[in-house]
Amino acid sequence: MRRLPVFFVLDCSESMVGENLKNMEDGLQSVIRTLRTDPHALESVYVSIIAFAGIAKTIAPLVEVVSFYSPKLPLGGGTSLGAALDTLMAEIDKSVVRTTSDMKGDWKPIVYLFTDGRPTDNPTPALDRWNAKYASKANLIAVSLGKDADFSILKKLTENVIVFEDTNDGDFKKFVTWISASVVAQSKSVGENRENQGLPVFDESVMQLVKEPIALADEACVTLVGRCHKTRKPYIIKYDREVKPVTTRDFKLNVSSYHLAGCYPLEEEYFAWSDNKAANLKVNTSALMGSPGCPHCGNLTAFAVCGCGKLLCVNGPGAITCPWCETSVSFGPESCDDGGFDVARGRG
Incomplete structure (x- = not known):
């Protein structure tokens, strides 16, 4: 056969x-x-x-x-x-x-x-x-x-x-x-x-x-990779794009934002399957709605950033060792600055 x-x-x-x-x-x-x-x-x-x-x-x-x-x-x-x-x-x-x-x-x-x-x-x-x-x-x-x-x-x-x-x-x-x-x-x-x-x-x-190419939309999601500071295990945070119409007396437009979809544990093989030549892409945290806890240890937030630019989890103010660069980093009370800050994002 x-x-x-x-x-x-x-x-x-x-x-x-x-x-x-x-x-x-x-x-x-x-x-x-x-x-x-x-x-x-x-x-x-x-x-x-x-x-x-x-x-x-x-x-x-x-x-x-x-x-x-x-x-x-x-x-x-x-x-x-x-x-x-x-x-x-x-x-x-x-x-x-x-x-x-x-x-x-x-x-x-x-x-x-x-x-x-x-x-x-x-x-x-x-x-x-x-x-x-x-x-x-x-x-x-x-x-x-x-x-x-x-x-x-x-x-x-x-x-x-x-x-x-x-x-x-x-x-x-x-x-x-x-x-x-x-x-x-x-x-x-x-x-x-x-x-x-x-x-x-x-x-x-x-x-x-699809009979004709469809017009491309904006990026559908934002992904961020971090590590648990206790277990050293990696995780990935995903934000999905949501578009909402905004209408006033003078104009009407669609406004997009990214809302938390979830935070998921990763295997180390994720890095072997990733493109090491990825562009230096950034996203401002002011565009991201929601901050998840750590899926490994349950820490309050998985969205702390070390001076090396990598994400890690923390449970509040204090000094910890970054699981990426192995340096000691201190975190203070959460800032009220609404301007946000840039963080490295994945390619999706």
């Missing part, structure tokens, strides 16, 4: 922290469970997972669906789409069997690329190489999780660019069902010895096909 390779290329940048990353892990497991119930998929589908943040790696090599085990997804700073495409092309070269004069190779691979933001590397060289050598040899479906992805880049990769917004209860389940149905439809086609280029019908209340 000729194989149907299916590659999931998953954005694991820090803007995915929390529920988004969990949903992607759960959704992947649901897709695999569905495929295991379909006889055509069981016979033909082989699955691989490529994760990308500041770097890109294959975290699950191509394996038959019955033997596939969903890996834990990493988290890192940056959205290196170019690196993700390079890794995908290397996996196709390595794993997909080509047709020769002596034998039929694998069926045309299916690629599902999931992202929620803009590339933080330069994807142009990889994109050009994809279009020159690989685009005709694979069916790529790019899925934007929300409307903040760079659609101009995604449209250069494929005509199949889909926007999914998880706005209502049950939307994500419908979306996962659609992904499962699209793989099953392809596997059924190859089981009948024919290629199938079509996609299942969209539920337009949940997703839409």
Whole structure:
């Protein structure tokens, strides 16, 4: 039986922290469970997972669906789409069997690329190489999780660019069902010895096909990384952008601000998955609404800043040792200065 390779290329940048990353892990497991119930998929589908943040790696090599085990997804700073495409092309070269004069190779691979933001590397060289050598040899479906992805880049990769917004209860389940149905439809086609280029019908209340690049919105979130001063363990704070209309007698405009979404514990591997060449990006604390406690030790605030510029947690005024630079730093009573101060932010 000729194989149907299916590659999931998953954005694991820090803007995915929390529920988004969990949903992607759960959704992947649901897709695999569905495929295991379909006889055509069981016979033909082989699955691989490529994760990308500041770097890109294959975290699950191509394996038959019955033997596939969903890996834990990493988290890192940056959205290196170019690196993700390079890794995908290397996996196709390595794993997909080509047709020769002596034998039929694998069926045309299916690629599902999931992202929620803009590339933080330069994807142009990889994109050009994809279009020159690989685009005709694979069916790529790019899925934007929300409307903040760079659609101009995604449209250069494929005509199949889909926007999914998880706005209502049950939307994500419908979306996962659609992904499962699209793989099953392809596997059924190859089981009948024919290629199938079509996609299942969209539920337009949940997703839409992008026909033209959508105007890019402002940054959707702000992420900040700190360490617990007691345990030395890292954490990530996420603020989501909210836009509210402001109307007076003379004008009407939309005002955006960032509101606390949560503070989450990190693994040390976050730093290995992050782009060390990240730009020196800053955000003023006056634009951030809310200050969380430490998810590791429960200290009152995870938003103290050492002289080295890094975030750490404290429980009130006093002297502590910074878990980043190992120097002693003293904190006094909270200032009432409304001007805020600049702090290093992640790339999302």
